[in-house]
Amino acid sequence: MSKLYQYFRRYTSFFGPCRFGALLAAVFLSACSATKTVPEGDALFWNYKIEVKSDQKLIDKSEIETGMDGTVFPKPNAKFLGIPMKLWIHNLVGPTDKKKGLKHWLSYTVGQPPVLLSELDTTRIQGVMRAKLENRGYFENHVSSTTEVKNKKGETTFTATLPPPYKIRKVIYPEGDSLPVLKDIRELQRFSFIKEGENYNLDAMIAERDRLNERLKNEGYYYFSSDMLIFRVDSTVGNRQVDVYLQAKRDAPKDGLRQYRIDDIYVFTNYLLTDTIPPVDTLKIADVHYIPNENYIRGKHIMRSVFLEKGQLYSNRNHTLTISRLMGMGSFSYANIRYVPDTLDPYKLDANIYLTQAMKKSLRVEMQAVTKSNNFAGPGLTTSFRNRNTFKGSELLAVNLVTRYETQIGGQSAGLNSYEVGLNAELTFPRFVAPFKVKTIRSDFVPKTRIAVGYTFLDRVQYFQMNNYNASYSYNWRPKRTLTWEVTPVNIQFVQLANVTDTFNTILGNNTFLRRSFEQQFIFGSIYQLIYTNQMRHWKSTNIFNRTTLDLSGNTINAVKSLMGSDSPTEENPRTFATKPSFVNKPFSQYT
Known part of the structure; x- marks a missing residue:
């Protein structure tokens, strides 16, 4: 061990603090020989190779090798940069007969026992390989194997000789x-x-x-x-x-x-797993029996998510699409469809749609402790209210009240206090809400319309107070799993600085960049965003995530004012959103 330590010390002498780490590495490496726990007469299954031979050019050679590789079991111990790290950990900790405890966890979960050559049944593997090759049309194939052992480490080579395929x-x-x-x-x-x-x-x-x-x-x-x-x-x-x-x-x-058609459709909007007696109250909407009534959710909103129709051929696609859309509405915790043969026509099915209502309202309080890179730290309290069926159409109302107190605990401004209070509300409709009729999209994902408003008050004591107002109106829909559209035709933000102290004015006067970031401007624009991703396709070797955003502000207002003959804007006299009321008589931002 002394020689190994001297070797590490020699090459780490320039990095004084690293000597202790080198010593640990020396101890670790010397104590963890890969074949330390291999029994006499056996060997460590170190590696294996697969060779495919044929007199013909094989266009599917890589697929053949992959298929043969999958038949080899057990696999050799996992390696990192050629080093069986998990095996070394097992050897360092040592085996144990206990089924739990720290030593068992380190040895068998963090570490890995040695995979022995005696565990490799080459006869069985060769048979499975031959069957795999026959399944690809290579009948009368031949598979053999050879094993070479050196220093108690074994390497097995599987060789497949293939005739021309059928x-x-x-x-x-x-x-x-x-x-x-x-x-x-x-x-x-x-x-x-x-x-x-x-x-x-x-x-x-x-x-x-x-x-x-x-x-x-x-x-x-x-x-x-x-x-x-x-x-x-x-x-x-x-x-x-x-x-x-x-x-x-x-x-x-x-x-x-035989083909079957949908006959009667029943929607049970208050289904419980313990229900045994069918409800009596029934409301018929179009050709759908709506049970029991519209006290919880209006039938017309549910019908947008039901893609079954009386008289149509049964379709598993419409079945899964209906369940996905009903669950996506957010007001149900369970959705299922059961089909039963019609009592009068044996080639027709009655569809029973069972829906279990989710908890309508919820209240959550969350306490936080925050530390920031600018040395501000302090507690925060967030109170959230949710109503999942605000207007009997699965509309989600979310109201959040955020309060924070922070103080600077270091630096030149130690002791500086900051108070923040914010209130925001968001109303989400599980459908398009527009002044014109929008056709229902056949997609597994529910289209959504969001209306959001918010206000935040920030009091940075000894410096300034800030009022931040925001409002937006947006649409979100996914025509397919890989594609998401987010269109925000109305995006309003207004930041107003108030009660600015002389101390902060002096700081702004000495920092042009900071001064511009605190200028009061009115943002009135639109945001268009397209997201493409195939990350859900785990079988692909390469995944893509692309987000394309177009952010516009003030262009429409500026064009309208130009058409109305407003004076050209100048740095001293910029255009404002409106003259009255006074709180909107502020310069608006214009950018793309």
């Missing part, structure tokens, strides 16, 4: 019109994942069954399942080719091969 000669979908489902399946063939001329691929067939299941579920086949379809493969056609036949199973339930 290719698809023909794809035949169900023939005949004895059932409507057969015709509907044939019409979906042009978008099939299985193409003539491509390699045989079992995963593609499974994906194709799932695709057909999804599409048919949107065309009325409520009881349909992908398990009702089967692929039959004829490999006797020769020349390493196959014909693929898609068929409906002979024992497939008849209900799964």
Whole structure:
């Protein structure tokens, strides 16, 4: 150990404070040999390689290697920069028979026991690899493995030798019109994942069954399942080719091969899991039975989020869209749709929409302690009130009262006090509120209209007082998961400085940049924002997040005043928002 320590000391002598860290590293490295706890006669499963050989050019070689890699289990101990850090931690702490406690946590959670070569079942892995290759059309493949052990560390090489793959000669979908489902399946063939001329691929067939299941579920086949379809493969056609036949199973339930239409629709707006007796009161809105009444929420607002219609074919897309939109309204904690066969027509379904009301009102008080980089510190109190159904249309009213006290605890202005009181309110409508009719958007996300107003009073004792007024009117909607629009046609902000002391005026006089930041101006503009992101697609290796914002202020007002013949603005006589009342007779900001 002394030699190892001298080595670290030699190369860290320039960094005096780092000597202790070098000593710790020396102790750690000397105590944690990777093979320290490997039993005699065994070896550490250190690494493995996968080799793919073929006389043909493989266009899917990377996918083949990835598939074979996934069959290797267990994996070697995780490494960082080639060093099995978790294994070293396990060796340093040592094993323990206890199932809990600090030592167990350090050894088996922070650390990792050694993965031994004896745990690697190469025979089983080779069999799984061969099956994986056959699923990709490489029949009659050969997989072998070799293991080399050196210094109690083993490395295994898996080698796959591949013949030319079997290719698809023909794809035949169900023939005949004895059932409507057969015709509907044939019409979906042009978008099939299985193409003539491509390699045989079992995963593609499974994906194709799932695709057909999804599409048919949107065309009325409520009881349909992908398990009702089967692929039959004829490999006797020769020349390493196959014909693929898609068929409906002979024992497939008849209900799964029939289309169903929506009949009666019932909306239960006060459903509880303990309900056993159906309510008697029913209100009919259009073709929907609204139960029990509109005392909690008006039916017309719920109908905007219901995409089921009487007489339409059952659609799983409309089913999930309805649930997503109802939950997105915010006034319900539970939403579900159950379908029951109609008592008169066996090919029709009654849809029962069950909604459980969320807590309508809530009050929350939050205490905070804040420290800032300018040496200000102090307590804060935030009181928040929420009403999730303000006008019986799932409108969310949020009112926040914020109070703070801060004092400067260091620097030249130690002891300087600051008081802040703020009151803001925001009303959110789960729909577009506009002077013209807006068509309902078919999206999983509820469009929203927000109206916000706020006022903040700041008293920086010995310096100034500030009044901050703000108001906005905005729209938010997401036509798809990756795209979000935020349009704020009205954005008003007004900052007014008052009771400025001579001391603060002196500071402003000596700092031009600070003086400009405290100038009183009236902001009246619009904000347009577009957000694109694919971060929810976790399977992508690269994710994108882009926010594009266009912020406009004063352009419309300035254009109107120019058209009305107002004098051109000057630095001494800038244009103001209005002459009367006096509180808006202030210069307005203009920028893009």
